[in-house]
Amino acid sequence: MSLIAAGTGTAPDDPPSLDNNGFWPAIEPADFREATRLDGTVTVPRLVQALQVAMADVNRQIADWQLAHQDDGAATLDAVAPPAWALPDHYALLYRRAVYATAHASLLERYRDVSATQDGDERGEAKDEAADDLRRDARWAVAEIEGRAHSTVELI
Secondary structure, eight states: OOOOOOOOOOOOOOOSOBOOOSSSOOBOHHHHHHHHTOOTTSOHHHHHHHHHHHHHHHHHHTHHHHHHHHHTTOSSGGGSOOOTTSOTTHHHHHHHHHHHHHHHHHHHHHSOOOOSSHHHHHHHHHHHHHHHHHHHHHHHHHHHHHTOOSOOOOOO
8 A cells, every 4th residue: 555645635724925025026825826736735834934935045046136126216026117028017927936936846845745656756756857847947037037048058
C-alpha cells in the first residue's frame, strides 16, 4: 500500500490580503490559491508563509528598480507609467506572476507525493520539473519588470 496525496481537500478560508511594502500591491491568498489551483492540502499557514517569503524574495530582486522609480517621484506602483504597448496594470501583473510562481514552486517542492512505488518517484520528479518551470517564469517576470531580456548569454 502506498500513500499518495490526492489533492482533493476543500480549500479553507484564506486571509483577505497580505500587506506589502507600500510600493508593490498587496497579495490576495485566495487569488493565488485560485490561480494555481491549490486546494486544502496546503494549509493556510503554509500558504501565507510561502507567499510572504516569495514577496520578500521578489521585492529584494527588484529593489533597485523600485528605488529608481521612487527617486523619480513614484510613491507607488500605480504612479509608474507602463510602456505604451502594455496593459494599464502591466507591472502589477508581472509582479503577481513572479510572486505566485515563486510561492507555488516552493510549495510543490515541499508537497512531493509520498510513495514507496516507482509511480510516486515519477510524480515527485514531475513536480520538481514543474517547480523549475515556475522558477523560470518568476525570473522572466522579474526580467520583464526591469526591462531586461529573458536570458543572458556569455561566451566562456
